[in-house]
Amino acid sequence: MTLPTTRPTRLQTVLLAIAAPAVVFALYMALIWAPDERTLGTVQRIFYIHVGSAWNAYLSFLIVFVCSIGYLLRRSVSLDALAASAAEIGILFTTLTLATGSFWARAVWNVWWTWDPRLTTTLIMWFMYVAYLLVRAAAEGEERRGRLAGVFGIVAFSTVPLVHFSAIWWRSMHPNIIQPQGGTIRMNMDPEMVVTMMVAVIALTLVNAALLSYRVGLEHLSRHAAALRERVRLEVEY
Template sequence: MRILIRVAAAAMIAGLYLGLVWAPEDAILGQVQRIFYPHVATAWNAYLAFTVVLVGSIAYLRTRNEAWDRLAASSAEIGVVFTTLVLLTGPIWARAVWGVWWTWDPRLTTTLILWFIYVGYLVLRAAIDQPDRRARIAAVFGIIGFIDVPIVHFSVTWWRTIHPSVIRPGKLDLEPAMLVALLVNVAAFTLLYAVLVACRTRLERVSAAVAALRERLRSA
């Protein structure tokens, strides 16, 4: 755990340095392009986090092991935080490049709906007191919400499309140095995600243990 935190911290510092200082300035977009590194890194990790929610949810319903529920809940919380960061860093870039804070392009819109779905997941959890019921119902929502995302994306894409696509299949429009900065940032944020999930699940585990202990004291 200690080691993981140290490695993650080092990677974050390296990522910031590479992204904000070391990588060359974008010829057209200028300095503001640098927000691209943390933006893409958090977006990638938000998707990772929500995939983990799906895995945790399915595994919980199959095994009824609370550890899976704690993993799903922790991951959803961190995913919402990351998605919030994506939705905050995106407009900063958009304002400079497109001249508007917000535009209803498919990727933005899907991300916004994604945010709503998982905020709903957290609100749902908060509205159920009984732990096993909370785990079971949240798991069902975690699965349905995830299945829904691609359909949302298709419908939004059909609705309209103007977002720049940097990564197209088979072709990468990036300077090698920029690519290095991006990859280091993605790795750093993935480590950050791992650290946060580890901390958050441990917190959940400990508070469940405290509740069990209090119960034992009461019935003894």
């Protein structure tokens, strides 16, 4: 058994090459090109990173959900590795969402934290996926770990719609930028802000894809190394 190569794959190189300038362009639009919001002023600009981070947290946890179902049906090691990697990246984006939300709250509500439904449910989601990683770390045996993590990954995904609809189901101070109007959807922002938000979402999604590609490669490398250690241990014993 030999270890897989540690050199970046072509996909990883391409994703990184696209994601880096995309982030620079998104920051330019968010900090310079987009107009100031009429009420909040400059502090509103953190909103673009906040929305992009929240979207990518949702996306990462959706990947965990789908891969968890796939693993339980097919027992695919690759799907388990993808789920584990996506969970870590989802926690990263959720942390960024909470951090930018706290800065927003400080500027707008004059507090770093308030037990608003959207903030509270986002924190619950963060804890659920931290618990998911703890389950993975505590479980012994690759198959048992994958099975327990698969079940937990499916259950944990219930927090995603909870977060998304919390500002609608309960009284919340969190702003809703998308409003239904006469059977259509209206964005409560200037067109330039909408474009900037979409660019930021796309840029952070590219970062997500690049991180996921590298993390999955590292996960496979780690599993190969663990298998080699086990093989050496068995050879020494016998």
